[in-house]
Amino acid sequence: MPIFRDRSSGTCLGITLSVRDRLPLATLASATGEETASFDVSVVRRATPDGLVLVGSGVTEKNIWRVIEHSDGAIIGTSLKVGGIVTNKVDPERVQRMAEIFGTLP
Secondary structure, three states, rough: EEEEOOOOOEEEEEEEEEOOOOOOEEOOOOOOOOOOOOOHHHHHHHHOOOOOEHHHOOOOOOOHHHOOOOOEEOOOOOHHHHHHHHOOOHHHHHHHHHHHHHOOOO
16 A cells, blocks of 8 residues: 655655545545645645545544645544544534535535
């Protein structure tokens, strides 16, 4: 599984996943629930203009517009939990709000 790393810091910027004819790249942050820097997403997008870029960490109602600018989608988990805490149960109201936001995305 190829991993894209920042050349100066060695930080993982993305991991390729195998899905049909396009290889999606999931851009990551340093920990679950931590926001993925939009700059990192743009770096992965520029490196793989024909790839499927998914943001894999830290997507919230507040940052979805910045995140989606350079990606094709997102893997959302922690921000949909009660209080935004990964070990809590899913909060149906948060899910509904995020679904409404996704419905308005280009």
